[in-house]
Amino acid sequence: MSLAHKGRWITMVGLVCLAGVYVRALAFTPVERLQGPAQKIFYLHVPAALWTEAAMILVGLAGIFYLFLKDPRLDRFAAASAEVGTVFAIIVLTTGPIWGKPIWGTWWTWDARLTSTLFLFFLYVGYLLVRGAVRDPGVRARYAAVLGICGLCLVPFIHLSVFLFRTLHPQPIIVKPSAPSLPGSMLATWLFSLVAFSLLYVGFVTQRYAVGDTDHA
Amino acid sequence: MLSAEGLRHTFGEGRGQVVALDDVSFTLTSGQTLAIFGPNGAGKTTLLKVLAGLIRPQAGSVRIAGGRRAIGWIGHETHLYEHLTVRENLLFWASLYGMPAPRRGPRAAEVLGRLGLGDRADRPVWSLSRGLAQRASIAKALIHDPSVLLLDEPFTGLDLAAAAELRVLLGELRGRGAGGGGRVLVLATHNVDEGVELATDVAFQRRGRFVHLAPLGGRGPSEIAEAYRRAVEQRTGGVTDG
Amino acid sequence: MGEVLAQAWAVARKDLVLEFRTRTALVSAVVFAALVLTVFNFGRDPTAVPTIDLAPTILWVTFTFAAMLAMNRAFQLELENQALEGLLASPLSRTGLYWGKLVANLVFVAVVEAVGLPLFVLFFDVPVGRVLAPLVGVIALATLGFVAVGTLFSALVMRTRFAELLLVVILLPFLVPPLIGAVQVTARLFGGRPLSESVGYLKLLAAYDIVFVSLASFLFRFTVDE
Numbered sequence: 001m002s003l004a005h006k007g008r009w010i011t012m013v014g015l016v017c018l019a020g021v022y023v024r025a026l027a028f029t030p031v032e033r034l035q036g037p038a039q040k041i042f043y044l045h046v047p048a049a050l051w052t053e054a055a056m057i058l059v060g061l062a063g064i065f066y067l068f069l070k071d072p073r074l075d076r077f078a079a080a081s082a083e084v085g086t087v088f089a090i091i092v093l094t095t096g097p098i099w100g101k102p103i104w105g106t107w108w109t110w111d112a113r114l115t116s117t118l119f120l121f122f123l124y125v126g127y128l129l130v131r132g133a134v135r136d137p138g139v140r141a142r143y144a145a146v147l148g149i150c151g152l153c154l155v156p157f158i159h160l161s162v163f164l165f166r167t168l169h170p171q172p173i174i175v176k177p178s179a180p181s182l183p184g185s186m187l188a189t190w191l192f193s194l195v196a197f198s199l200l201y202v203g204f205v206t207q208r209y210a211v212g213d214t215d216h217a
Numbered sequence: 218m219l220s221a222e223g224l225r226h227t228f229g230e231g232r233g234q235v236v237a238l239d240d241v242s243f244t245l246t247s248g249q250t251l252a253i254f255g256p257n258g259a260g261k262t263t264l265l266k267v268l269a270g271l272i273r274p275q276a277g278s279v280r281i282a283g284g285r286r287a288i289g290w291i292g293h294e295t296h297l298y299e300h301l302t303v304r305e306n307l308l309f310w311a312s313l314y315g316m317p318a319p320r321r322g323p324r325a326a327e328v329l330g331r332l333g334l335g336d337r338a339d340r341p342v343w344s345l346s347r348g349l350a351q352r353a354s355i356a357k358a359l360i361h362d363p364s365v366l367l368l369d370e371p372f373t374g375l376d377l378a379a380a381a382e383l384r385v386l387l388g389e390l391r392g393r394g395a396g397g398g399g400r401v402l403v404l405a406t407h408n409v410d411e412g413v414e415l416a417t418d419v420a421f422q423r424r425g426r427f428v429h430l431a432p433l434g435g436r437g438p439s440e441i442a443e444a445y446r447r448a449v450e451q452r453t454g455g456v457t458d459g
Numbered sequence: 460m461g462e463v464l465a466q467a468w469a470v471a472r473k474d475l476v477l478e479f480r481t482r483t484a485l486v487s488a489v490v491f492a493a494l495v496l497t498v499f500n501f502g503r504d505p506t507a508v509p510t511i512d513l514a515p516t517i518l519w520v521t522f523t524f525a526a527m528l529a530m531n532r533a534f535q536l537e538l539e540n541q542a543l544e545g546l547l548a549s550p551l552s553r554t555g556l557y558w559g560k561l562v563a564n565l566v567f568v569a570v571v572e573a574v575g576l577p578l579f580v581l582f583f584d585v586p587v588g589r590v591l592a593p594l595v596g597v598i599a600l601a602t603l604g605f606v607a608v609g610t611l612f613s614a615l616v617m618r619t620r621f622a623e624l625l626l627v628v629i630l631l632p633f634l635v636p637p638l639i640g641a642v643q644v645t646a647r648l649f650g651g652r653p654l655s656e657s658v659g660y661l662k663l664l665a666a667y668d669i670v671f672v673s674l675a676s677f678l679f680r681f682t683v684d685e
Contacts, residue, residue: 067681119632126629133619137229139685143615146678147629150608153674157636157667164643164659269548272685285550296545298473298536300480312469313549315462357545 004210011203017196024189041099043190047197048091049113052120053155055085055201059127060152063145075141078148080208082127084201089121116158123151219365219401220244224267224277226260237263238274241427243420247364248399250391252416254409254441259422261405265290265367268403281365286314289363293370295354299343303334303353306342307360314361324360332356332386348379355386366390368404372411380411387415413441463555470551470559475566477536484532485570492525492575496582514585515645521579522572522598523605523634527627529567530609533560534617543683553680561610561672568602590648597648597664601641604667608633611675614682633671640664 001009025043062078065071096114097107108114127147134140224241227234237260245251255261266272268279269290281287290296297306307325316324329338332352342350351371358366368387372380391402406412413419419441420427478485499517537543546556576598580587587594609630616622616629640660647657654661 119635122628123632126625126632129625129628130615130619133616133621133625142681146611146615146681149678150611150633150671150674153670154633154636157663157670158632160663160666161636161639164639164663266685271544271547285548288548290545290548292541292544294541294544296542297540298477298542299539300477301473305476309469309473310545310549313466313546313551315465315550 002210004207007203007206007208007210009203010199010206014196014199014203017192017199021189021193021196024192039099041095043193045092045095045099046190047194048088048095049117050194051197051201052085052088052092052117055081055088056120056123056151056155059085059148060150060155063148063152066141066145067149072137072141075137075144076209076212077205078144079131079212080205082124082131082148083208084204086121086124086128087204088197088201089117089124092117093121113162116162119158120155123154127151218244218246218280218282219268219403220280221264221268222278222280224264224274224279226263226267226272226274226276236260236424238267238277239424239426241277241422243427245401245403245418247401248391249417250387250402250404250415251418251420252412253403253405253420253422253427254412255405255407255422257407259407259424261407261422262369264422264427265369265403265405268365269367283364286361287364289358289361289366291355291358291366291368291371293373295342295350295357297342297350297354297357300341302339302341303329303345303356304338306353307357310357311360316361328356328359332359347374348376348382351375351379351383352386355383359390363400365401366403368402370406371404372406372408384411384414391415409441463552463558466551466555467558467562470546470556471562471566474533474536474559474563478532478563478567484529485567488525488528488567488571489574491528492521492571493578495521495524496575496578500582510583511585511649512646514579514583514649515642517583518576518579518645519601519638519642521575522568522602523638525571525575526568526602526606527609527630529571530564530606530613530630531623531626532567533564533610533613535622538617547683553683554676556683557610557614557676557679560614561607561675564606564610565603568606572598572602585649587649593654594645594648597641597644597661600661600664600668601637604637604664604671605630605634607668607672607675611679611682614679636667637664640667 021043022040025040031039058081059078062074062081066074066078093114096117100109100114101107127144130147131140131144134143220243222242224238225236226238227236229235241264243251253261253264263272267274268281269288270279270285297303298309301309304325307328308321311321311324312318326335326338329335332355334349334353334356337345337349342353345353351374366387371383371387375383387402387404391400402415404412404415421444496517499513499521503513534543537546576587579585609626612629612633613622613626616625619625640663643660644657644664648654
């Protein structure tokens with residue numbers, strides 16, 4: 001089975017899981033008391049946000065390894081990861097306002113968490129623009145690695161500045177030092193969704209990587 | 218002394234891959250001038266850049282007695298800052314080569330005098346003609362008294378008089394090197410007539426392949442040109458130019 | 460180390476001599492800063508928002524935008540007659556080259572800021588007298604960080620088409636942490652709050668400087684070497 005086929009299968013499984021998540025979220029998970037049905041979007045929003053960031057971190061790590069090993073496969077992976085990260089950032093930036101309208105009463109707020117995803121999105125766009133602007137594959141890979149590593153180091157700073165800035169956003173309720181303060185059934189649904197998004201990330205990246213492979217064959 | 222061993226370098230990957238250097242090896246000692254002939258895109262500039270340490274080759278190695286400090290690089294671009302005077306340019310490059318400050322001024326004056334630029338030393342580079350700028354560029358390359366001179370298409374853009382003058386100058390430089398000994402000159406050009414007078418050795422380069430014919434012997438330009446054609450056909454399996 | 464610093468100084472001095480001789484970029488950046496300040500003055504409703512609330516934002520948007528003009532210049536001037544090729548063939552260390560460019564950029568931006576700050580005080584009537592020393596400190600701290608990143612990125616984009624535009628786009632996300640930090644500290648200074656309230660942001664700015672100056676010093680060689 002070719003790499004592209006594998007990627008297509010993983011994506012398919014991921015999509016089925018995502019459908020499962022929403023069946024579970026709508027039918028079997030309790031409605032949140034304060035936020036009402038709008039909270040359901042959270043199962044899409046938060047895993048996408050996590051993977052937006054994880055994809056950037058992987059782009060940076062691939063960049064570090066590329067500079068030392070000079071293996072073009074690492075660069076192809078970084079490119080794939082950046083494109084998928086961009087798509088996930090768009091998901092976050094669309095679902096955020098959909099949730100925000102009923103809850104905050106406005107489509108867009110300069111809430112720090114949403115803003116930091118917006119900046120990650122700009123970072124991805126800049127990264128992909130630089131890739132598009134350089135023709136020689138070796139130079140492109142080097143430039144992309146440098147920019148990716150800088151992006152990796154920027155992520156904690158975006159978080160720090162966001163943390164210091166006062167925020168309207170619901171505080172993180174799953175990943176925090178104390179035990180998760182989410183009812184068990186919601187947590188289960190959410191974890192299921194995280195698995196679905198992980199599969200989608202792997203599936204998309206594998207397919208994109210395979211396309212890059214045939215480009216250069 | 219300059220030696221290259223098994224140099225290989227490619228650009229691009231997949232179908233678009235271009236082999237710029239394909240197993241290039243040679244050794245030159247002081248007083249020798251190697252003229253590398255080849256059509257545009259043959260990999261001559263890549264070879265010079267590898268020798269100068271600007272490109273790290275994918276395989277092979279370059280050894281130069283004295284290392285990077287021993288190289289003087291003369292490209293078809295002058296590497297000069299247009300809004301600095303000739304002297305300021307020279308002083309700047311001298312400082313990059315770690316020359317102590319008190320020695321830079323006298324050294325710059327000496328080089329400028331030798332190249333006949335003494336009266337133009339304090340004019341900004343933008344006010345010089347192409348030929349004079351080229352001479353200033355050679356002065357810049359000589360400021361640290363290099364024992365190896367790399368020249369990439371130095372005759373491009375010069376009129377006949379300036380080109381003849383440059384040939385005389387390069388002939389002088391070959392003889393008078395660091396510490397009185399001769400210099401090693403490596404000259405890349407697409408025009409056989411331009412370099413053949415100066416050369417003690419010639420090499421032909423095409424599609425990364427390198428044929429070293431040493432020494433020159435008593436052959437004239439037309440014989441060299443003929444040898445060039447034969448060498449190219451032989452090494453590329455009958456593929457002709459163009 | 461001593462040699463790297465000497466080389467860096469040689470590069471910085473050469474850049475500054477070139478800059479002060481032609482002055483095109485410097486004058487453009489200063490005029491640009493003055494224009495942005497003027498536009499801000501007409502682009503707000505003085506009866507609705509008190510100047511003092513908007514002042515830190517105005518100051519920092521002006522500084523960062525003007526600084527971006529400066530950073531494009533750093534490597535563009537090395538493309539003239541392919542001087543960069545000569546630099547790379549010389550024994551100049553890559554770190555020395557980066558630091559030289561960084562110092563020249565910092566001096567350049569400092570000049571723009573030194574002209575911009577009095578104009579800002581004049582136009583917006585902000586009392587900076589009593590907080591001048593800490594304000595200059597914050598300006599220095601924030602400027603170092605984003606100029607360090609900008610200098611690296613200007614080397615990255617110098618040979619691409621639309622280099623100026625691309626630099627702005629890739630630099631923008633990296634301006635966010637220093638910009639947020641600088642605006643917050645400046646707002647507290649103008650509001651007469653004690654410096655102790657800004658410690659978090661000052662630490663953020665300092666950490667950003669340390670991380671990105673070292674990172675850029677290390678990564679720079681990969682933008683110029685083939």
